[in-house]
Amino acid sequence: MTAAALARTGTELRRAFAEARSGWSTGAWIAVAVVALAALVPFLSLPGVRTDALANTLYLAVAATGLGLTVGAAGLPSLGQGAFLAVGAFTSALLMAREGWPLEPAALAGGAAAIVAALLSGGVVRLRPAFVAVSTWLLAWLVWLFLLAFPSVSGGSQGLIVPEKNLLGLSATPTVHFEVALGLLVLSAVGIAAVRRGAPGLELSALRQAPPLATSLGVRLGRRRLGAFAASAFLAGLAGGLSVQLSAVADPSAYDPFFSFKLLVAVLLGGAAATLGPAVGIAALGLIGLVADPLARLLQLPLERFDTAVAAILLLFVLALGGAGIVPWLEPWIARLRRPEARARRARAGGLAVGPMGNDAALRAEGLRKAFGGVVALDGLSLELTRGETAALVGPNGSGKTTALRLLSGTERPDAGRVLLGERDLADEPTHERVRLGLARTLQTTVAFPELTALESVLVGRTVRRRHGGAIKAALATPQAREEQRTAEAAGVEALALVGLDGQAETPVPELTSSQRRLVALAGALASEPQVLLVDELAAGAGADELDRLAEIVERIRGSGVAILLVEHNLRLIRLVAGRVIVLDAGRAVAEGSLTEVAESDVVRSSYLGARRL
Structure with missing residues (x-):
């Protein structure tokens, strides 16, 4: 290793230590003092x-x-x-x-x-x-x-x-x-x-x-x-x-x-969600054992089985109180020792735009077929999506729309047919690899991460773009890992801004409306920097006043060069954003064209829209 490399390493170590020390709270200094006294x-x-x-x-x-x-x-x-x-x-x-x-x-x-x-x-x-x-x-x-x-x-x-x-x-x-x-x-x-x-x-x-x-x-x-x-x-x-x-x-x-059982009880007693919880649980079990041992002798009970019974009672006690454990119960007091400005500083991060992708890859599906038992959910679906295009996939319930998204995203494997991203065949690629290659998807339901903030939820989608996000580098807090974390947070903030949730980065997910949760999920997909975005029921539950805003969001994403396939029941949103509509019925594509063109199809009238509605 050269002298210059050693000097750079020393500089980075000093910088890392300075950053860590500047972020220490009063509680961290107390922990250092406790360890020193324990030694x-x-x-x-x-x-x-x-x-x-x-x-x-x-x-x-x-x-x-x-x-x-x-x-x-x-x-x-x-x-x-x-x-x-x-x-x-x-x-x-x-x-x-x-x-x-x-x-x-x-x-x-x-x-x-x-x-x-x-x-x-x-x-x-x-x-x-x-x-x-x-x-x-x-x-x-x-x-x-x-x-x-x-x-x-x-x-x-x-x-x-x-x-x-x-x-x-x-x-x-x-x-x-x-x-x-x-x-x-x-x-x-x-x-x-x-x-x-x-x-x-x-x-x-x-x-x-x-x-x-x-x-x-x-x-x-x-x-x-x-x-x-x-x-x-x-x-x-x-x-x-x-x-x-x-x-x-x-x-x-x-x-x-039963030794394994006692270890699990200790973890739950101290608080599994807290890093120090398990150690506190072991200490608590040890202190309880000091009382249990003479009590077992007094009652003339076998010590081994008495310890197990006490552990079982403690487990029931913790579960009855919600399962949090000792350390989480103390967190409201511990939180007072933390520096409040740290989270606010992260929320103001920025500087990385979610913009156009690096190539012109498009999505193409050829003859996709999927049956569940004797029921054919999708029968010979073929479609093509070009860069910067917004297309809509519509049809009545049970027509195969969700199955199509599952086959495209890799959640399900087709019985026949293939999916290509650009010229790459995705037949053997699992979901995570398709996301890494640039094919992202949102889910139909408003599934969310209830313990995370909006920004943290978006950062989950950013993980596929990390090169230094491994456990060892995270544990060592290497310069690359720390820099990548800052970049990821900046990208997350920009993704939230792109969907109109700027200012909501530190809002806990349970405090968001269902519409906002859908937008957080959309931002999470955008954080992975997709080339193709599969969006499922974006306007579900949205009021008429929200549709124009959703249309603006979709247009901003499309304008960045992302190809969008929108599965949607709301025809007004489709009219605002989709240049092409594909209609499914009983697993087959029965019409394709603009919304006006497919609405004039007799097949669509009878199978989906209904003549009276037109």
Whole structure:
């Protein structure tokens, strides 16, 4: 690396640190002070406080923080985090005890093994939340039963004895483990917080709130959820690989399925939606355990089952109160410590216009056919759309309009026929790839992201244009990622202005009208910089006074060079914006031309408009 490159790197690091420090709130400084004080705890010789127990709690907090990414950000209620801890612990223990590995690479291997286990079970990320919980619960049982069934791997009832090792060049005492666990927890929390604030977190949030809308904007459901699942498993495996040396023995009984259940309870108790919530939940469970243990002995109850019963009661308590958790309950007070100007500054961002595309690609469909069972929804549809043209696709309910949009956008695959964008055949391209290539779509219903602002909703559509939006770059807050974030926010503001919602960037989506939500969805599609835009029922529910404004918006978009296919029932809007109308009936195109021309067709009169209405 040259001296000039080193100098540039140093300059960028100093700039990043200065930007981060300038954005710190009072709460951030308090967090730094708390971490600094926590690091001194092992040296204070507090009565009744065991450093090894505190270190083990911190390792559990690391695993819980990873689980918070899966549960809180991705919306996947995993009951398998304890299994990943077990995989990491026994991988590390086997490598240290039988192969003589040092602690650090053995622990990293434990994290890697947990990733492999997550990838092998990664199909669960496409399931509904209830099935995710059941599937990961089965995973927890399978791992535990495997350890019990193969004592050659687990050491049987005696477990695996882990030899003494050094950690970071020091004797692996409880104090050293405590400091390492605390540092790992801080790094995990900071990294996950950065990911949540960046493009990956926004995509995960969108997938959790409205999967159909998110995927229509180009978000890759499987990739993002699997990434969160694997990252969560890695943190669990790494924590397990380190904590097993602290315990000096890898005991299969410590990783039963109820251990995974307790971790999930801790995440929900502390607040899955908050980065620090899982760690707070682990601390709360630990404090409750201090009371539960003597109570169990007093009642002469088995301690293991009593702990599980207490965890179940806590879960019911949290769910009964809305499922928010401790940290979200405290957020109204925490919010007072934040700087109010940060969000306002973002809302004023600008400078990137959503304008003409770079080529003259057009959309062409040839002989599209789709049947569901014995019902033919679309039968031989062919159409062509040129750049800068607005065409309308009309027809009675059930005529095949929505099916046509699904085939064009890639949500459904045709039984016959093909779709081309320019000269590129899209036959094998999934929805997210079609969006990246320049084919965007809005949905028929007013689906929205209820937890996001208008600008954040639009930024979901911008993710397909990001080159530096990966989780690692987001976690490290690289200069490219930060610059790209500013550019994306500017594009989002411009997209909102293009649809007439300038000034609404920071408005929460639930506070918008249904018409405004449709425009936010349209702005989200525009943020992906489409060459072709498929718009479904833009004027649904719009009053007569709104139609002229909608027509102006459509004309502005068309004027930028975007080709628009409008599926619409409102004939007045069609008359204002569409140069060509295609009429569908029973899955077939029965007429094509201007609105006046198709209205004079006898076929259209009988099948759609009706002679009396003309």
